[in-house]
Amino acid sequence: MSRIGVFICHCGENISRTVDVERVAQEVGRLPGVAFSTDYKYMCSDPGQTLVKKAIQEQKLSHVVVAACSPRMHEKTFRKAVEAAGLNPFLCEMANIREHCSWVHENREEATVKAIDIVGMMVERVKKNRILPTITVPVTKRALVIGGGIAGIQAALDIADCGHEVILVEREPSIGGHMAQLSETFPTLDCSQCIMTPKMVDVANHPKIKLYTYSEIELVEGYIGNFQVTIKKKARSVDEDKCTGCGVCMTKCPQKKIPNKFDQNIGMRTAIYVPFPQAVPNTPVIDRDNCTWFKTGKCGVCQKVCGPGAIDFEQQDTLIVEAVGAIVVSTGFDLYTIAEKPKGSPIKGYGEFGHGKIPDVIDGMTFERLASASGPTGGKILRPSDGKEPKQIVFIQCVGSRAREKGISYCSKVCCMYTAKHTMLYHHKVHDGQAYVFFMDARTPGKSYDEFWRRSIEEEEAVYIRGMVSRLYQKGDKIVVMGSDISVGVQVEIEADMVVLATAIQPQKGADALAQKLGISYDKYHFYSEAHAKLRPVECATAGIYLAGACQGPKDIPETVSQASAAAAKVMALFSRNQMEREPIVARVREAGCVGCFACKKVCAYGAVEEKEIRDRQGNLIKVVAYVNPGVCAGCGTCQATCPSKSVELDGYTDEQIIAMIEAL
Amino acid sequence: MIKKKMIISQETMDVDFVRKVEALAGTSVRRCFQCGKCSAGCPMATFMEHPPNRIMRLLQLGQWQRVLAGRSIWYCVSCETCTTRCPNTVDLASIMDALRKLSWDSDGASKESYVQLANKLFLQNIRTYGRQYEMRLAAVFNVKSGQFLKDLMLGPKLIAKGKLKMFHSKNKNISEIEKIFTRIEEMRKKGDAL
Ligand SMILES: Cc1cc2nc3c(=O)[nH]c(=O)nc-3n(C[C@H](O)[C@H](O)[C@H](O)COP(=O)(O)OP(=O)(O)OC[C@H]3O[C@@H](n4cnc5c(N)ncnc54)[C@H](O)[C@@H]3O)c2cc1C
Ligand code: SF4
Numbered sequence: 001m002s003r004i005g006v007f008i009c010h011c012g013e014n015i016s017r018t019v020d021v022e023r024v025a026q027e028v029g030r031l032p033g034v035a036f037s038t039d040y041k042y043m044c045s046d047p048g049q050t051l052v053k054k055a056i057q058e059q060k061l062s063h064v065v066v067a068a069c070s071p072r073m074h075e076k077t078f079r080k081a082v083e084a085a086g087l088n089p090f091l092c093e094m095a096n097i098r099e100h101c102s103w104v105h106e107n108r109e110e111a112t113v114k115a116i117d118i119v120g121m122m123v124e125r126v127k128k129n130r131i132l133p134t135i136t137v138p139v140t141k142r143a144l145v146i147g148g149g150i151a152g153i154q155a156a157l158d159i160a161d162c163g164h165e166v167i168l169v170e171r172e173p174s175i176g177g178h179m180a181q182l183s184e185t186f187p188t189l190d191c192s193q194c195i196m197t198p199k200m201v202d203v204a205n206h207p208k209i210k211l212y213t214y215s216e217i218e219l220v221e222g223y224i225g226n227f228q229v230t231i232k233k234k235a236r237s238v239d240e241d242k243c244t245g246c247g248v249c250m251t252k253c254p255q256k257k258i259p260n261k262f263d264q265n266i267g268m269r270t271a272i273y274v275p276f277p278q279a280v281p282n283t284p285v286i287d288r289d290n291c292t293w294f295k296t297g298k299c300g301v302c303q304k305v306c307g308p309g310a311i312d313f314e315q316q317d318t319l320i321v322e323a324v325g326a327i328v329v330s331t332g333f334d335l336y337t338i339a340e341k342p343k344g345s346p347i348k349g350y351g352e353f354g355h356g357k358i359p360d361v362i363d364g365m366t367f368e369r370l371a372s373a374s375g376p377t378g379g380k381i382l383r384p385s386d387g388k389e390p391k392q393i394v395f396i397q398c399v400g401s402r403a404r405e406k407g408i409s410y411c412s413k414v415c416c417m418y419t420a421k422h423t424m425l426y427h428h429k430v431h432d433g434q435a436y437v438f439f440m441d442a443r444t445p446g447k448s449y450d451e452f453w454r455r456s457i458e459e460e461e462a463v464y465i466r467g468m469v470s471r472l473y474q475k476g477d478k479i480v481v482m483g484s485d486i487s488v489g490v491q492v493e494i495e496a497d498m499v500v501l502a503t504a505i506q507p508q509k510g511a512d513a514l515a516q517k518l519g520i521s522y523d524k525y526h527f528y529s530e531a532h533a534k535l536r537p538v539e540c541a542t543a544g545i546y547l548a549g550a551c552q553g554p555k556d557i558p559e560t561v562s563q564a565s566a567a568a569a570k571v572m573a574l575f576s577r578n579q580m581e582r583e584p585i586v587a588r589v590r591e592a593g594c595v596g597c598f599a600c601k602k603v604c605a606y607g608a609v610e611e612k613e614i615r616d617r618q619g620n621l622i623k624v625v626a627y628v629n630p631g632v633c634a635g636c637g638t639c640q641a642t643c644p645s646k647s648v649e650l651d652g653y654t655d656e657q658i659i660a661m662i663e664a665l
Numbered sequence: 666m667i668k669k670k671m672i673i674s675q676e677t678m679d680v681d682f683v684r685k686v687e688a689l690a691g692t693s694v695r696r697c698f699q700c701g702k703c704s705a706g707c708p709m710a711t712f713m714e715h716p717p718n719r720i721m722r723l724l725q726l727g728q729w730q731r732v733l734a735g736r737s738i739w740y741c742v743s744c745e746t747c748t749t750r751c752p753n754t755v756d757l758a759s760i761m762d763a764l765r766k767l768s769w770d771s772d773g774a775s776k777e778s779y780v781q782l783a784n785k786l787f788l789q790n791i792r793t794y795g796r797q798y799e800m801r802l803a804a805v806f807n808v809k810s811g812q813f814l815k816d817l818m819l820g821p822k823l824i825a826k827g828k829l830k831m832f833h834s835k836n837k838n839i840s841e842i843e844k845i846f847t848r849i850e851e852m853r854k855k856g857d858a859l
């Protein structure tokens with residue numbers, strides 16, 4: 001006979017406000033098998049846990065049900081407490097009477113009755129719980145970092161400095177990400193390249209970091225501590241071991257007019273190129289779509305001039321498999337464009353701003369390239385259309401952001417600050433010019449941030465106009481800006497020479513496809529989701545995968561770097577152990593019943609099902625059955641639901657347990 | 666335009682009125698975050714004492730008297746630029762419609778605006794005569810709006826051109842027209858029409 005202890009939590013008032021917890025404790029106390037039942041204000045607190053432990057010992061309890069919040073929140077807490085009191089942790093279950101009851105109901109009587117039912121179901125279930133031994137798995141102490149922006153660079157350096165090997169995979173020919181494109185950075189106006197490039201060089205020289213640029217993730221298998229990752233290294237057409245980075249090929253390549261993405265397409269590059277002079281690695285790549293050799297089979301100039309003979313037109317994409325124990329995802333962001341979007345797309349462009357067809361209406365990143373000393377204009381602010389210096393420049397904030405009509409309702413967080421920065425950079429460079437900013441709010445929380453914004457107005461004399469812009473159109477060589485000043489309550493019109501749009505921060509293109517490969521979740525915009533918005537902000541719900549930087553949501557550099565170091569710390573904590581425990585919630589095959597149809601093998605998303613031969617004593621093959629590798633099984637239960645002969649059971653979620661719950665209702 | 670200090674309290678913020686506007690317009694008033702994009706593009710904003718975004722703000726504060734006392738809602742030409750441009754999908758043009766309708770029902774609210782008075786007299790004439798009787802419209806309008814001499818000098822010119830008749834002629838099918846008016850009145854009572 002079981003001696004079950006039931007512990008009902010008030011959760012402050014979160015539960016007791018709508019559920020009569022004392023009545024629940026009394027009524028479930030009368031259920032067969034329940035030896036003890038009580039309620040308490042905060043069961044998860046130290047005195048609450050002590051209450052559970054003491055009851056287990058004094059009342060000689062065999063099973064425990066804690067009726068409180070979601071198991072996602074505190075199942076671990078209570079199982080640990082139960083274990084400390086000498087019971088197997090899997091003899092403890094949680095009944096969720098907060099999210100599933102008190103938070104979603106208003107009527108106290110009905111909520112109380114429902115809570116009694118929920119607890120009653122768990123009481124019947126826990127009676128069928130079996131002792132489960134914990135499973136330990138080895139930990140591979142190597143980390144994979146995906147994306148080499150400032151987030152990936154920081155995480156890789158931190159982990160490598162701790163003595164662990166790091167594989168850094170970057171899609172572009174060079175690491176650096178968006179920060180490498182920036183001119184000067186708020187709130188201190190230090191030059192981005194100057195603080196960024198030393199870190200990039202550190203990555204290249206670090207003995208513990210293996211860098212794969214121009215590479216992408218092809219496949220991810222395995223689980224925390226034991227991932228196998230297949231990386232596709234795209235053909236560079238240049239042998240990295242032979243190339244000395246002299247750059248002579250680039251000076252001789254006849255294809256010189258290819259828009260350079262790094263310069264937001266206002267600067268030009270050759271077909272064989274490095275995106276920017278400080279690129280890491282500084283081995284060039286041949287852009288096969290634009291190379292004469294690949295288009296016509298003629299040219300080959302680069303091959304002729306290359307001293308060490310590094311040019312290799314025959315190079316193929318290669319697949320490399322790496323074993324790692326943890327993954328940091330730091331794939332960053334992409335910028336929203338006002339261009340026309342395909343029909344039916346949830347995100348819309350800005351017809352009222354000319355859909356990106358007015359040449360001197362540019363975005364903030366293009367302004368960064370114009371303002372950058374190493375940019376295509378050498379740091380001069382010049383209009384893309386005619387190369388003239390704009391004397392009246394208008395900045396418009398919140399373009400795409402905070403506009404649910406356009407499909408995005410979030411705030412991009414960094415544009416208020418970088419627009420203030422842009423007005424300063426502009427006034428530093430164009431002394432007889434005037435900058436105007438159309439804005440709704442100035443969002444400047446952060447150390448020295450508001451002071452920075454105020455400086456742009458009070459000292460650098462930018463004119464801020466509180467109100468949005470309805471339309472932009474070309475009139476001669478001017479752009480007419482039709483806005484409003486809501487403080488005065490009148491319409492405002494400015495004839496500008498150039499307009500800069502603070503466009504929204506969006507996740508990288510293909511962020512969803514990568515998430516599916518990794519098995520991590522993402523929100524409706526495709527930003528990656530953290531396990532808990534407040535308490536687990538750098539971990540994914542999928543164990544062993546961590547997040548850093550703007551791929552999780554808009555962030556500035558200080559925040560990105562902090563999150564990257566935090567993710568690195570999580571990885572290091574994981575690597576501090578040789579073995580790790582994992583939950584024994586895994587599927588098991590009843591070999592006697594298995595008919596060897598392997599329906600389970602087909603549906604298992606984790607590749608955990610193997611084939612096992614059963615032989616008699618003479619060694620004759622009797623049959624082939626399914627076998628679930630407990631190291632790989634993720635406990636999703638898909639096989640259990642699929643098996644036509646009912647021969648697979650998920651430990652902790654057996655049919656017997658589920659049926660007991662249903663019958664208790 | 667009312668310029669008095671706004672005393673804000675639960676009593677002075679008329680939430681019921683706002684709910685009525687929302688129900689009629691099928692759009693949310695609270696959703697507006699005062700970006701001013703509607704006002705930036707409104708072709709009539711320069712004539713309004715409250716540009717469209719400020720109408721929204723006054724509504725959010727339940728200050729409908731201030732909205733209806735002005736002439737802004739009557740200058741709106743229902744071009745729907747505001748609705749098209751609003752980043753928050755607030756259907757401001759429909760709110761303008763709803764306000765005009767509610768102003769009609771709230772007696773004397775729109776004192777400062779003669780548009781409503783003119784509209785009412787216009788329809789009254791149609792109901793009585795079956796067609797417009799311009800001379801009467803002008804005379805009654807001037808009396809009711811207290812501007813007795815308004816546009817007086819225009820009269821002779823219009824008469825000379827035959828645009829203004831001294832006497833009215835009645836429409837033969839006046840009973841049919843009356844039917845239309847009563848039907849609409851009944852529908853409005855039942856809530857089937859605005
Ligand atoms: C115009 C502008 C100005 C700014 N100015 C400032 C400023 O002054 N100060 C400040 O603090 N912040 C500023 N920011 C914000 C700053 O740019 C970001 O905080 C920072 O770049 C985020 O770094 P990240 O590494 O997360 O992302 P990113 O810089 O976007 O790096 C992501 C990297 O991952 C790579 N990648 C993407 N997908 C894959 C994939 N599938 N596989 C492999 N690699 C992949 C990308 O190629 C890229 O190299 C500005 C932003 C903008 C838009
Ligand atoms: S072969 Fe291609 S990359 Fe080389 S020089 Fe010719 S065009 Fe340039």
Ligand code: SF4
Pocket residue numbers: 397398399401402410411412413414415416417441442443502
């Ligand atoms: S940071 Fe500023 S400009 Fe950017 S979306 Fe938010 S409020 Fe708008």
Ligand code: SF4
Pocket residue numbers: 703706707708709710717740741742743744745746747748757758761
């Ligand atoms: S519908 Fe009315 S308020 Fe809206 S833009 Fe047109 S005139 Fe202005």
Ligand code: SF4
Pocket residue numbers: 696697698699700701702703704717718721747750751752753754755757
């Ligand atoms: S455009 Fe929309 S959100 Fe902006 S002020 Fe007008 S109604 Fe409000």
